[in-house]
Structures are given as C-alpha cells and as structure tokens.
Amino acid sequence: MITKELVVIGGGPAGLAAAIEAKKQGIKDVILVERDVRLGGILPQCIHNGFGLHVFKEELTGPEYADRFVKELEEMGIEVMLDTMVIELTQDKQIIAVNRDKGLMHIQAKAVILTMGCRERTRGAINIPGFRPSGIFTAGTAQRFVNIEGYMPGKEIVILGSGDIGLIMARRFTLEGAKVKCVAEIMPYSNGLTRNVVQCLEDYDIPLLLSHTVVDIHGKDRVEGVTIAEVDKNFQPIHSTEKYISCDTLLLSVGLIPENELSKMADIKIDNITSGPVVNQRMETSIPGIFACGNVVHVHDLVDFVTMESQLAGRGAVDYLKDKIPSKKHITVSPGPGIGYVVPQLIDAEKILDGKQNFFMRSKKPMEKARLFIESDKGQIRTRILQHIKPSEMINIELKKEELVNKDIKSLRFFLQEEGATDEK
Amino acid sequence: MEDVVIIGGGITGCSIARELSRYDIKITLVEKEEDVACGTSKGNSAVVHAGFDASPGTWKAKLNVAGNKLYPALCEELDVPFVLNGSLVVAVSEEEERVLEELLEKGRLNGVNNLRIIGKDELQAMEPNLSSKARAALDAPTGGLVCPYEFTIALAENANQNGVKFWLNAMVTDIEKLEDSGFLVKTSRGSLRAKYVINAAGLFADELSKIAGAEEYTITPRKGEYLVFDKQFSGLVKKTIFPTPSKISKGILVCPTVDGNIFIGPNSNNIQDKLDTSVKAPGIKEIIEGGKKLVPNLPFKNVITSFAGLRAVSNTNDFIIEASKQVKGFVNVGGIQSPGLTSAPAIAQMVKGILQDEGLILKEKPTFNPHRPMKKRFRELNNEEREQLIKQNPAYGHIICRCETVTEAEIIDAIRRPVGARSIDAVKRRTRAGMGRCQGGFCSPRVLEILARELGADKLDITKKGPGSNLLLGRIKEFLQVEGGDNNDN
C-alpha cells in the first residue's frame, strides 16, 4: 500500500492546474496519475490555436497551452505516473491503479481530485439507423488519427453535429485535401462557438445545414453515403426532404459526456443534467475530501475556465487537508427558466475563497438579448443584461462573498428572461 | 483430398466441424468472410431456448430440446460462459393466458422439463420491473443464455486445435461432382477436393444446393432488429422476457446477455437482400414499442448500439437436414432459423449420423482434446489475481479498452490464438474491446496499432471487418493536390 496526501486522477489541463496549485499551497506529497503516454489530456491533439486568451492573454495552440503547465509541473518536481490507469476508487479514498512496470498498485490518499475529462457521444447514443460499416468516427477519434498518428480516416466527409471538435475537424480535413461535403446539425442553431463556425466553415465554404440530421447510413464494408433530411419542430425527419450524399466517412460531433465511472464507484452524487458530480464552492463532491474539476464536472468549451476551476479545486483540497472541516450550511444552487445547469450546485458562503465566487451556466436556447436574474429565497440579489447568448457558450457570473454570506440564504436560482418577452419564471 | 468440406463458418458449420474433429478424418471449413461468426450467428437473441415454442414433431422442436440439454457440458468444455437464467412468457390478457396453456402443452409434448404457469404475484416478485399489466407467465427454468459469437469462435478454435483447417475469405463459387468420386469445391481462394460436402451456408444454402445440382429449396431472409442498453442497467430483468408469441415469431423480448447488458428485439420482417443487416428507423420504433409493453421503464437514453440479424427461413419453415438424393455425398443443413443456435450441438450429432449412413467411416482419434483453454479475463479477476497476472506478463498492466477493462495481453492473445483475430471487429468479438459505452472511440486507434504490430502489417491495411473495410485511407498530406502532378482526382 502506497500512501499519498493528494492523488490527482487525470493529467489534462484540469489535473495539471489542480496539482500545481495544491503543491504551490504547500502540499508536498502530490501524485498525478495519467493513463495516456503523455500529459495534456485532449490538448496535444488540438493543434489549432485559440487557447489561453483569458489565462495568458495570448492565443496559444493546445499543445503550447498544455506545455506551459507541464513545464511548471516538472519544475516543481510533482510526481507523475504515466501510462497508468486508475481502475477503482472507494469512498475511503483507496485507489487502485495499474501499469506495466509496477503492476497493480493500492494507493491510500488523504484527498483526491478527479479530472478524468469526458468521452464523446456515439452513434448508438443518438440511434442513427443504417448499416454498420467502417468509416464512422467520432470527431475526437478522427482528430487523434490525423493530428497524433498522421493518418487520414477519410477523404469525402459528412459531419453530423456542429460541436466544436466537428467544426475544427472540418477545417483540418479541408486543409489536408479532403472534401467536407457539409455539416448537418439537428438544432436550428450551431452547437459550437461562433468563432469556430466562422473560421472553420464559412471561411472554407463548407455548408452548415441547420435543422438537419442523418437518417440513414449506406455501405456494407465502408461508408458509401448518407441520407440526410430536414427535421420538424419536434426533431422528426421530414421524409420529402431526404437527400443522398455520397461520402466515405461520417464524423460524429454530437456531444460529450463527463467520464464518471470512478465517481460512481465511490458513490459520489451525480447531477442528472451535467452528468458530472455535484460540487460545492471549492469543487468538493458529495464525499468530503474528494474534489472534481474540468470536463469531468461539466463540459467546458474554453480551457481557460477549466484552469480557473481546477486551481480552485487544488486550493480546496489544500484547505481540506489542513483543517479537515467539511463544508456545511450549504446554499443549494439551481437553474431556473432559460438556464440548463449551474455549477457549483452547492455553496458554503462562509468558505468562499478570495471574497468572490464564480458560477458557470449554460442557456437552454440562443437569445439575442436577455436579462439574467439571480435570486435567493430571501429575495433578488442582482440582475444583469446579457447579449448574444448561445447554449454552446458558457456564461460565467461572479458574485461577491458579501452578496451571499450572513443572510441565512438557503437557495439560489439563476434564470433568464428574453428582453421584450413577458414575465415568466 | 479432404474427407469433408464444410461450407459456412456459422454456429452450424463450426458445431459440425468440432463434432467431426473427434475422428480421424481430414476436414476443411470454408467461409467467405474474414472470420467465423460473421453471419446470422452474430446477430440473434442469444437465447438457449427451452423448446416449448416449436410445433411438436418438427426438426426444430426435436433438435431444440436435444441441443438445450447438450449446452451446459459443452460450454464447460470450451470454457464459454453459459447462464441458466430461465425464460418467462408473459401474458397481459385473458386471451394470452389461454395461449400460455397451449405453450405449456406443446412444451410437454416436446419433452421440456419443469415448465409451469405462474400467477401475477409470483411473477411480479420475480421481475419487479415488468409492466403491471403482466398477469401470468409460463416459467421455463431450462431457458439459458450464451454469447453466440463467443461460442461459435470457441467451437472453431477447438476444431482447429484438433486438426480442422479453416479457409477464411474463401467464397465458394462452384461445386463440381467429379466422375470418379467426390467433389471439386471452387472458392475465391482456390479449389479443394472432397469426398463429402456439407452445406451450412446459412442464408445462401439454397443457392449452394442449386450450384451443386442437389435438391432445390428457397431461403427468405427475415430481418430482426435490436437495441442494446448500457451495462449500468444490468439486472433490470434477470430472466429472458418473452411476450406471448404470435403466429410468425416469438415476439420482441427484453433480455439480459451473459455480459450484463440488456437488449430488446427482434421484430420480424421479410426482406429481399440477404446481406441487408441495416437497422431502419421504423424498425427501431417497432421494437421500442414492443419492449415498452413488457418493461415500461426501459432506459432509452442509454442505448449504446443497435444491430440486426437475418433469419434463414426455408420454404418448408423447418430445418432441412438431409443427404441429397440427387448428388451423393452432398449434405444440406439449410433453413436453420431460430432455434438454430440452441439446436446446433444436436444438429452436429445428427449430421455425423447422416455422414456415417452415407458411408463415411469415423474412427475416434486418441489425440482429440475436448477442452479449449481460455485465458483469464482481466475484468473478471479479483485484485490479487490481477496482481499475479501482471507480474507474469506486464501486458496485463496495460488497459486498452477502458469501458470493458480489456488489457493488451488479452488483445494479443486474441490475435495469436487458433483461428485468430485479423480485424478490429474480430478482436472485439473475442475480447469485448470496443463493445462498451464509448463503442471503440477510445480503444480503436490502440487496437489498430496492436493488430498492425502483431500482423506485421501497415496500419493502412488494417480493416474493421475484412477486405474493403479499412479504417484509414491514407497518410496526412497524401490527398493534397500536387501542382502539375497527376494526383488531381479531387
């Protein structure tokens, strides 16, 4: 049995930032465990730029962004185990990890930070009919083949879903001489960042077909084509609009799901909407001393927010290790009309760090202009006008500690009202 | 010259191959796909039926009950999981309750043991997630579960260990009766001479019988579609839940698998194309409706995949297992629709008898080994066992499939075994790598790398399921137009 003060599971941007922060705040005995052969999580395959605008005030590529943290981690002498997969986690913070050299390891941690990231939704999850040939890839898997391994999984491509990875891959494939025939999106709006729609599709004349989906896949051995159709308001395909498009590859960019197998093993409470653990102001899960941050909690579109959230988790773990006093007197935070989810879901106002608390949330639908209401059971706290709201772009709201503390608040709710629309809550 | 050539590497052909491998004869099995278990034997309900369904007196009825009895011992020998979970046929109306009585009677006539009808209370206690409309059920404790491709592969491996040769990627194109004696079997990989030919070609058995000049019959493909749910819902039902059957099919079931998933299906629709295993939207709708009738709270948000299989329905609507009267030495094993999986071990014994009647002399081989040793599965071991295993072979410490916890050692073994895996899907069928909730998103690049390394092949040549199904189409930069060059096809 190995004992450690803090074990960080996952070496993506979340794990890196959390480990570094914990070490900076004085925890000596930190280990980071990563199943891949390299650190950085999803970032090493994201060779496009657009990372770090908030944290470093410059535009880096994914590998560059990761590299800054990896260097810092190395300089600080934080212990790392690569090519090592955590296969079990218990409530008592016992971890089982395996690799080739050391075999099966039992690690007893005093605190744990979960940063396992997320996985991509698949064809089955969205139930696309048709044959099951070769040539159907999730966008992230295709990205790995192209950017890490140097192989092209397709030449004539249709992309289903306008998530960011799909958009980025549309451009990447085009630059590599493949033909991206279209991106079909079932919603009436894009699911990716506006800048990606512009820079990855419009700049390359790739059509974005909104309110469209794939209704059939053709080809017995390799994909030969797909049938797409427009959908009605209830997302049902309209048969008269069916159209055959020949292609050899179907890329799926239909969403990400936080990867919480380990969290579930430890009976950590999961939020049904985010599919990630319920966390409090310091990113602590329902089990004291087990923290979570990054995509394992909720899917982020900007890595900068992952970093911020993870630094918070790192500090949270340090506080826990120092005083061991669990948070109590929680304010429950919930989404109201117009808002899909809010993280964190619980707040102990007295323990808010640095006098301010960030809340991350997503709108349910796009709105040109809306008013965000922040309301507690004791009355309204604040409202704020927001412009160009899209579900794909996370809203980040900062509240001051004074706004929440010593008011005996039990619940907090965020909701959106489209400007001009009538009163509805 | 082979003594016996078997056409078709499904459960039927592989069962026959394994049964005949006990004897001192030369056998080759030819299969058009790149692996065994690529036809109907990979897309079915995986139920080892008790045998109350088929009409008394038919081959289906007799061989079902006989096959069912052979399963436990056979699975033990081949180290394949067999689960005796029991089946329930559920009635939701008075009318249907009467049908249960008929089934009970049929079952008795067919020789099925321990059948009984149970009332609502016992039923609901047994399966709490059943619809509240369920009012009675036929309880068939001898109904079981097996993984059909795992079982087929195990039979093939054991047959191969005992000397049967496997020609894969070998499509039979012609069968010529030779003047002196025997046959010339022509395949896409070359020709073989054989004294006896067994036609176990599934959906194509009618066409091969015709090519050989033997009796004519027809096979119509009848499609069944399925949806598979995530493992986290394991235990939603414990027994195989059937609706009360209609005239043409056993209906849409809710069924556990030996691996702990739950699936629903199949529907039942005649189609034209014998290769059309696509799943269609109306079919999905049909099975969702059917599944909900039995278990209303099915987790439709957690479907991980869908698939379809084709029943090979003959014009007699029964199995056709007989020596040809027109072409001596040619044996038809056609029309093997459901319960063909269950019947396979009994069919193999019956075919052995037919060959003997036709003059083949079978002498037992002292070297015959009935056991197929299977390496331990990492996910099924406890932590001490895992620790030991990694010490012996570090490749067990490298997890390749995160959803099903499959290690590199298991994947290498799947490739190196007899009748080993040559494609991503073949690895998947042998190890479950890629069968979990991420459906290969994580492990397929890694499995591809191991396959390329083990086979000494280029990654570009690795396929999902045989020729034409390559995963990768080129190196990066390859598709870029070269100015003035001849590479300008796009």
Ligand SMILES: Cc1cc2nc3c(=O)[nH]c(=O)nc-3n(C[C@H](O)[C@H](O)[C@H](O)COP(=O)(O)OP(=O)(O)OC[C@H]3O[C@@H](n4cnc5c(N)ncnc54)[C@H](O)[C@@H]3O)c2cc1C
């Ligand atoms: C394709 C793509 C494009 C993006 N583009 C941008 C962009 O342009 N700009 C931007 O700011 N953001 C972008 N993002 C978002 C941002 O990069 C992600 O939100 C961020 O990488 C999430 O970090 P993470 O550490 O939570 O997860 P990940 O990066 O996924 O890291 C999780 C790590 O945990 C490891 N792990 C998981 N389970 C285990 C286990 N059991 N044992 C050991 N290790 C384990 C994994 O191997 C992985 O390395 C993009 C994301 C993607 C996917």
Ligand SMILES: Cc1cc2nc3c(=O)[nH]c(=O)nc-3n(C[C@H](O)[C@H](O)[C@H](O)COP(=O)(O)OP(=O)(O)OC[C@H]3O[C@@H](n4cnc5c(N)ncnc54)[C@H](O)[C@@H]3O)c2cc1C
């Ligand atoms: C929807 C469905 C559900 C079912 N459920 C059950 C069940 O729960 N229990 C049960 O007992 N049974 C069930 N069955 C029936 C069972 O699956 C079949 O009876 C069984 O799999 C048939 O096996 P086979 O070997 O005869 O055919 P196949 O598995 O189809 O094998 C035939 C093989 O022959 C090969 N072949 C064809 N032509 C050539 C050629 N020219 N040259 C070389 N090779 C050739 C094919 O590639 C194929 O591999 C079900 C069937 C279906 C479709």
